[in-house]
Amino acid sequence: MNHWLNHHAQAFKLVLTRMRQNTLSSLLISLVIGVAMCIPALFYVGVDNLSTLTHHMQNDNEISLFLKLDVSSENIEQIEQLLSKHPNIQKHRLVTKEEAWQQLQAKSDTNPAIQELSKNPLPDAFFIQANKVEPEALDSLRLEMQAIEGVDQAVFNADWTKRLAVLLALGEKIIYFVAALLAIALLVIIGNTVRMQILTQKDEIEVSKLIGATNSFIRMPFLYAGVLYGAFGALFAIVMMASIIMIFNHSVAQLSDLYSSDFRLTIFDSKLFLSMTGIAIFIGWLGSYIAVNRAISAMKID
Amino acid sequence: MIQFDHVTKRYPGSNEALKNVSLNIEAGEFVFVTGHSGAGKSTLLKLIAAIERPTGGTVLIANQNISKLKSNAIPYMRRRFGLIFQDHKLLYDRNCFENVMLPLRINGIFGTEAAKRSRAALDKVGLLHKEKAMPITLSGGEQQRLAIARAVVGRPSILIADEPTGNLDAVYAADIMSIFQAFHQVGVTVIVATHDATGISATQRRVLHINQGELHSNEVIQAADHTQNSGYPI
Structure with a gap:
């Protein structure tokens, strides 16, 4: 040794x-x-x-529903009821166009382009948290949401990721x-x-x-x-x-x-x-x- | 100690360098191998030193068959020999002391023990005062003596020298021979190959004469002297 x-x-x-x-x-x-x-x-x-x-x-299982600009408040209520009954949706949150506009304007001091806007271009939106994470389940949920009347776009937040x-x-x-x-x-x-x-x-x-x-x-x-x-x-x-x-x-x-x-x-x-x-x-x-x-x-x- | 039984050595693409050689060298003998250049002297020495293996026949060194030795056992067999080459094969990138240290390093001997033995070997050949010198600064005779120091530092039982005096004048040659003589006196088996037979008669030893690969004479010049010198314990 x-x-x-x-x-x-x-x-x-x-x-x-x-x-x-x-x-x-x-x-x-x-x-x-x-x-x-x-x-x-x-x-x-x-x-x-x-x-x-x-x-x-990627773990974000959030879907954003952007509603049509001319959607009525009754329609919004219908959608909200639909969402609260849906078994695959854990929670949902409504952000009205006014709220969104206020949030955007609050940030506008950093972005002069926003100050230029004369009227609110934003739609009403629902942010949905699904209770599933599998991509297939999320995708079918997204398609289902897309089909609801008054919904302009249903978008995965994590799509680009x-x-x-x-x-x-x-x-x-x-x-x-x-x-x-x-x-x-x-x-x-x-x-x-x-x-x-x-x-x-x-x-x-x-x-x-x-x-x-x-x-x-x-x-x-x-x-x-x-x-x-x-x-x-x-x-x-x-x-x-x-x-x-x-x-x-x-x-x-x-x-x-x-x-x-x-x-x-x-x-x-x-x-x-x-x-x-x-x-x-x-x-x-x-x-x-x-x-x-x-x-x-x-x-x-x- | 060394037994050749009908040994043949053929190098690829050439004639047989050795033909049907049988001989026996006892422990403690002093043997000369003579013959012209190309007669097969070097081949004989290489077979003895386990550097080459025979093409035919058997070579027994200390009762071990060289042909049947596993290749990883060969290095340990070679350590039994002290080899002195015609071209010295000294290492010119280090001083005399470090040249002599090489076999000890190979043997796993380090530190003060190694230094002590190296100096003892240099002292035996009269080069102790040159231990720090580089080999290139030494004369031909001194380089050959340094090669001898390196060969004996591992305390081999067999000393093999190929044309050790080939390039030396008579005074240096006699000097080298007397060093071999001294090792023989303490029981080391010495085998020396030389192409010029002059000087052998004075030392009166056994001579193996090789001619064109064949062993021609295997005789002892003045047998009485041989018996007197054989039988030293190894």
Whole structure:
């Protein structure tokens, strides 16, 4: 056990020394890994945050009924009775055109266009809270509402969020493919870097094999090099991501304040950071493992 | 210790490098392998050191059949040998001390114990004062002595040298031979390949003469001297 630990410690020390001797190239390769990881991770953060936002909205099972402009007050009463008896409607709320007009005018100090309006363009409206959340049930309810006399439009409030959610799901798929492609590129880059290092250590490997080094002894420093490249690359990626998100959040804050939302992009997603580090280390290890195994078998000392 | 039984070695795309060689080297022997360049000396040494496997016949090292050894057992077999190559195979990116440390690192020996043994090995070949020097700054003879230090630092029971004096003048060559002699004195089996047979008669050892892959003579020059030197405990 002690012996085994010693072997690992020695290999690790050796790699650190070699890296310190080639600080610039080690930094560059880590930077490449960092950038390659940063791109899909950033997109992931964007899509993930938007998904949680729309997911939250999607749970709204609200339908808005906009009545025709010329609807009579008797008609409104009829509709209200119909709604209160309906088994699938949890609650409903009437907002008359006058109330809506007042609300709008209260906000008009922020929007000069509203002040320009001379007469009330708004219809009477019912806001219905259904007691079902399934899209099919909601849709049939919406159609039913649409058919009521005096109703101009029955609209899902969350309609656009559904479309966005579909788009985001598509975006997520694209991210996975981009990430997979970049992972392959990283594998090649790391493999190639390690291969170059093996070439510079060729004499040592050859002599070591001749005097009785096992393959794992020869592999170990290169595997550690790959793992360290991955780890440093992930560190770069995380730092870059955090700073980019922070810059973005400034604009996002301005935007979501306009919608009176406190939506912000999450900067420290520990799960994402952990999986990024894990993936980077694994890719580093695998890339160097393939490279060093190929190199050992190419030397034909067996 | 080392037994060859009808051993044949053929490299792909060439003639047989060794043909039907049978021999037996006892523990503690000092053996010369002679022959022209390309006669098969290096192949013989590589077979002994488990660097190559025979195409035909059996090679037994310490009663273990090299052909049947699993590839993950080969490295441990190689650690029994101290190898000295014709081209030294020193590592020029590190100093003498670190060159000698390499086999110890492979063996999992670290720290003060490793440093102590490395210095002892350098001392044996008279290079202790050059431990911090880079190999490239050493003379040919010194480089060969450094290679010997690296070969013996792991305390092998068998020392194998391929043309250790090939590029050296007579004074250095005698110097190297006397170092081998010293290791033989303490019971190490020494096998030395050389293309020039001069100087062997003076040391009076067993000579394996190889010609075009065949073992021609397997005799002991002055048998009395051989028996006197064999039988050291390993």
